[in-house]
Amino acid sequence: MFQIDIVEQCKRNDRKAQLKLYNQYCHGMFCVAMRFLKNEDDAEDVVQESFIKAFSRISQYRGEVTFGAWLKRIVVNKSIDFLKSKQLTTVELNEGYMHIAEDEDWTVDDTVTVNEVIQAIGNLPEKYRYVLQLFLVEGYDHHEISEILNISYTTCRTRLLRGKGQLKEILKSNKYVARS
Incomplete structure (x- = not known):
């Protein structure tokens, strides 16, 4: 049976013809x-939704391209829509919810000058x-920094801890070895 015949049968809502098209294209569309x-789970869902859309709108298929090409466009658009919807539900990581490890060790090698630390x-x-x-330089505490920068107390502490870690790495790379 020719593909055009199967498509015509699908337009008449023939379930057996729909199953034939599904079986012919499901693996490729997956x-x-x-x-x-x-x-895999997301791909399966998108393929199923694509076939549902294709069969519900099969009357719009004009035969200008192969059925496979027409279906592939539906699958691609559904995949892109799925990715867009997933991005919209992605929540930015809020530093305020992170656990802060206490580390009050601010010692660096005695040869490191204040100006070198400020430059780093x-x-x-x-x-x-x-x-x-x-x-470090201005001497403000976490509450004051939080107010000045309009960030939460936890975010201030997190940024201080991470900044300190990055500062130590910069000092190490400049041959001013920070002690751990």
Whole structure:
């Protein structure tokens, strides 16, 4: 039976013809979805939704391209829509919920000067640089820094801890070995 005959039968809502088309294209469409989604369960869902859409709109199929090409476009669009919807539900990580390990050791090698530390602080990412500068150089506490930078107390402590770690790495790379 020719593909056009099967498609025509599907347009008449023939379930056996739909099953034939499904069996003919499901594996190939699954591979297409997998290239986008990289997850078998998500790919299976997208393929199923694509076939449902294809069969419900099969009357729109004009035969200008092969049925497989028409179906593939549906699968690709459904995959992209799935990825977009997944991005919309992705929540930005809030540093305020992170556990902070207490580490109050701020000692560095005696040969490191204040100016070298200040210069190293200047090489940190902005969010860490400001917290470290306010804490180490200006002498503010966590509550004051939180108010100045309009961040939570926990976020301030987290950024200070991470900034300190990055500062030690910068000092180490500059041959000013920070003690652990």
